[in-house]
Amino acid sequence: MTKYQRIVLASRPRGVVVPENFRLEEIDVPALAEGQLLVRNHYLSLDPYMRGRMSDAKSYAAPQPLEQTMIGGTVGEVVESRHPGFAAGEFVAGMFGWAEMGVSDGEGLRKVDTAAIPAAAHLGAVGMPGMTAWYGMHEILRPRLGETVVVSAASGAVGSAVGQLARLAGCRAVGIAGGKAKCDYVVNELGFDACVDYKAGNLKADLAAATPNGIDAIFENVGGDVFDTALGRTNAFARVALCGLLAGYTGAEIPIRNAKKLLLNRITLRGFIVTEHMDMWPQGLSEMGRLVASGQLKYRESVSQGLASAPQALIGLLQGLNFGKQLVKLIE
Numbered sequence: 563m564t565k566y567q568r569i570v571l572a573s574r575p576r577g578v579v580v581p582e583n584f585r586l587e588e589i590d591v592p593a594l595a596e597g598q599l600l601v602r603n604h605y606l607s608l609d610p611y612m613r614g615r616m617s618d619a620k621s622y623a624a625p626q627p628l629e630q631t632m633i634g635g636t637v638g639e640v641v642e643s644r645h646p647g648f649a650a651g652e653f654v655a656g657m658f659g660w661a662e663m664g665v666s667d668g669e670g671l672r673k674v675d676t677a678a679i680p681a682a683a684h685l686g687a688v689g690m691p692g693m694t695a696w697y698g699m700h701e702i703l704r705p706r707l708g709e710t711v712v713v714s715a716a717s718g719a720v721g722s723a724v725g726q727l728a729r730l731a732g733c734r735a736v737g738i739a740g741g742k743a744k745c746d747y748v749v750n751e752l753g754f755d756a757c758v759d760y761k762a763g764n765l766k767a768d769l770a771a772a773t774p775n776g777i778d779a780i781f782e783n784v785g786g787d788v789f790d791t792a793l794g795r796t797n798a799f800a801r802v803a804l805c806g807l808l809a810g811y812t813g814a815e816i817p818i819r820n821a822k823k824l825l826l827n828r829i830t831l832r833g834f835i836v837t838e839h840m841d842m843w844p845q846g847l848s849e850m851g852r853l854v855a856s857g858q859l860k861y862r863e864s865v866s867q868g869l870a871s872a873p874q875a876l877i878g879l880l881q882g883l884n885f886g887k888q889l890v891k892l893i894e
């Protein structure tokens with residue numbers, strides 16, 4: 563290959579993301595300098611944080627620059643190497659962005675074993691989302707035997723892992739997800755004890771029925787009504803891992819209306835950004851890898867085909883159209 567495709571951010575969204583915010587380009591494969599390697603990406607990960615980076619509002623990370631390759635996690639094969647630590651044929655996870663290929667000096671690349679764990683899973687259950695679930699459970703919620711753990715966006719990449727880790731810790735795992743199909747999957751395939759469909763219109767009563775002993779730990783991915791309703795069911799000294807606020811990703815404010823519960827129930831709430839805890843990744847990923855390889859932790863993927871499909875797939879993810887980890891397959 564002498565050329566490859568990439569997608570750049572062409573404009574910042576005003577409210578919802580539209581296809582015109584992106585532009586597909588073809589560029590030359592660069593010649594490698596000494597100490598560099600060339601990777602052919604097999605999968606691109608699409609994640610909710612990308613919506614935040616597309617905006618130039620102040621955040622924990624710098625905005626995605628215009629006219630440059632969209633940020634994104636990838637997994638792919640080294641096709642050429644002038645780096646002593648990498649050989650052609652090895653698989654690496656990295657941040658090559660929305661691009662079919664990438665050149666690196668090796669910094670930030672993670673070699674991945676695709677024998678026991680499929681390449682794509684290194685972007686999901688054994689990648690950043692799995693690590694997010696592991697960190698929030700292990701370092702913040704620390705659930706104890708018999709406690710009730712509630713997680714929103716429960717069928718997704720992070721939420722699906724959270725509930726299964728809760729079950730493995732001997733807890734009652736209760737998911738909140740949009741629609742019957744997602745809820746059925748969460749209970750029947752992933753083994754959660756219950757799942758509440760927040761779109762069914764009875765969130766408060768349904769969550770009460772699913773949490774007869776109240777809630778001891780909340781892994782929050784959504785915010786808004788879903789979070790307020792869960793706060794209303796908390797027990798004294800409950801913990802909250804504030805992981806994401808999907809309900810506000812188009813720019814809406816996300817007030818906590820049930821703040822009184824934080825005080826009355828002496829709740830500990832901690833927000834976190836998983837990439838600020840890279841020292842924990844080797845331990846977390848090795849534990850998640852062991853659980854996936856042994857079949858104790860399951861996951862599901864939504865895969866769109868070809869780089870050109872990425873903008874629409876991200877728009878769908880932000881509308882809840884994905885079912886499990888959203889990926890783009892970049893090879894035939």
Ligand SMILES: NC(=O)c1ccc[n+]([C@@H]2O[C@H](COP(=O)([O-])OP(=O)(O)OC[C@H]3O[C@@H](n4cnc5c(N)ncnc54)[C@H](OP(=O)(O)O)[C@@H]3O)[C@@H](O)[C@H]2O)c1
Pocket residue numbers: 609610611690691694715716717718719720721738739740741744783784804805806807808809810834835836837879880881882883884885886887888
């Ligand atoms: N703090 C960190 O370091 C960190 C790291 C990774 C991810 N996260 C956060 O974790 C959360 C889950 O990420 P993920 O990768 O696992 O995504 P995901 O759950 O695989 O996909 C997003 C899901 O969120 C739900 N959703 C989308 N828009 C929504 C809206 N407006 N209101 C309510 N629900 C909506 C949809 O599920 P339903 O159909 O069920 O609504 C959708 O399928 C996100 O908030 C993400 O930003 C945080």
